[in-house]
Amino acid sequence: MILKGAEINRYLARPDPTRPALLIYGQDAMRVALKRAEAVAALTGPNADEEMRLTRIPGADLRKDATLVVDAIKEVGFFPGQRVVLVEDTPDAAAPALATAIGEWAHGDAAIVVTAGGLTKSSALRKLFEPHASAVTAPIYDDPPGEEEIHRWLAEAGLTDVPQPAMRDLLALSRALDPGDFRQTVEKIGLYKHGDDSALSPEEIALMAPSTIDAEVDELIDAVAEGKSDRFGQLMRRIEGQGIAPVTICIAALRHFRALHAASADPGGAQAGLSRLRPPVFGPRRDRMARQVQGWGMRNLEEAIHHLLDTDLQLRSASRAPQMALIERALIRLSMMPRGAR
Incomplete structure (x- = not known):
């Protein structure tokens, strides 16, 4: 059985212990690991490791000893409760051993949970699990959680x-x-x-939420975008004292003004546009940047981006001009630009 769409998450949150085996595979190892942990925890409940109700087998070991899974699912535990045999990082070469184990599985045996990386349509594991009447296949895609x-x-x-x-x-x-x-x-x-x-x-x-930009640089760029030229000098000296490279400041400013421009062009409005960015902007930061969008207007934002691009080219060129002075002059010019839609 192949799970699709929303039923993947619903099933992995509550797997059916009467089914012999579950295959979880996908390109993103972290997503596969999270879903595997969720499924195993739902099957076994708490304290599975301490009560020896969870057996882990590296998938590569099945090429040397095909009986490992069969022996593990048939073992009788000392503690009551559902048992799970977890086969991790499983290669296609382990498919024959898993086919034998699934064929010999009976009610009361440990459930088999198999994880693998990205599998093609011709994969032996997929050919084993997908047409099977009782085993379950859960492909994990790189979609964010719903x-x-x-x-x-x-x-x-x-x-x-x-x-x-x-x-x-x-x-x-x-x-x-x-x-x-x-x-x-x-x-x-x-x-x-x-x-x-x-x-x-x-x-x-x-x-x-994890921080995505240096707080000092962020504060400086906000002051520029909001026309607070009176605060600019103090913030600039603080950043200069920290040794932050001029090109880093320019890249951060470009990212910020491009975000404002994209939000300004969004048909759903600035708030919706900021939420759709990669990475998205949310919370009080989104409200602040939305006000900046409204204050600048599309044409002025385009002019600001062109000016920052020219500055970036100068910073990366063979020019002998002092780099910190170049970025400082560019940001002062932006902070003093007239605002409003044009």
């Missing part, structure tokens, strides 16, 4: 009251982070909100 899956992770972290604005920002964050980092962030949010009966807010999500 709202249903995030709700389940939040519930596991102890959060059930999640308003729509907070869920919108979590969905945006899930597209920006790899699945392992996102799952850790959800757990971090759960710990932060432990014992707090108030609803999760976008501000709290922004506080818990």
Whole structure:
């Protein structure tokens, strides 16, 4: 049986212990590992390792000894509860040994969970599992988790009251982070909100989210984008004292103004455009950048980007001009540009 779409996540959250084997495969090793851990935990419950109800077998070992899985599923444990034999990083060469084990599996035996990397249509493992009447195949794609899956992770972290604005920002964050980092962030949010009966807010999500840009440079670019030339000098001297390279400042400024430009061009408005960026912008940061978009206007943003591109070329050229002076002059010019749509 081949799982498809939303049924993949639903099944892996509650696998059927009466089915002999489950194949989980995909290109992204982290996504496969997360789904494997979820499925095994759902099958065995807590304390499976301590109670010796979980047996791990490297897939490559099956090429040397094809009886490993059969012996493992038939073992009788000392503790009650569902047992699982986990075969990890499984190559196609292990397919004959797994076929034998699935053929000899009987009710009461340990469930077999097999993980593998990306498998082609001609893969021996897929040819074994996909047409099988009882075994289950769960292909894991590189899609970010959906709202249903995030709700389940939040519930596991102890959060059930999640308003729509907070869920919108979590969905945006899930597209920006790899699945392992996102799952850790959800757990971090759960710990932060432990014992707090108030609803999760976008501000709290922004506080818990991993930082993606140096705070000092971020503050400087915000001052430029908001025309706060009175703060520029102090911020610039602080960054210069930290030894941040001028080209790094220019790249960060270009990224910021390109984000403003993309949001300005979005038919859904600046807020929606910022949420659709890669990585997305959310929480109070999104509100602040949305105000910057409205203050600049499309034409002025295009002019700012052209000016930063010219500065970037000068910084990377053989010019002997002082580089910090070049980027400082460019940012001062931007901070003093007239605002408003043109």
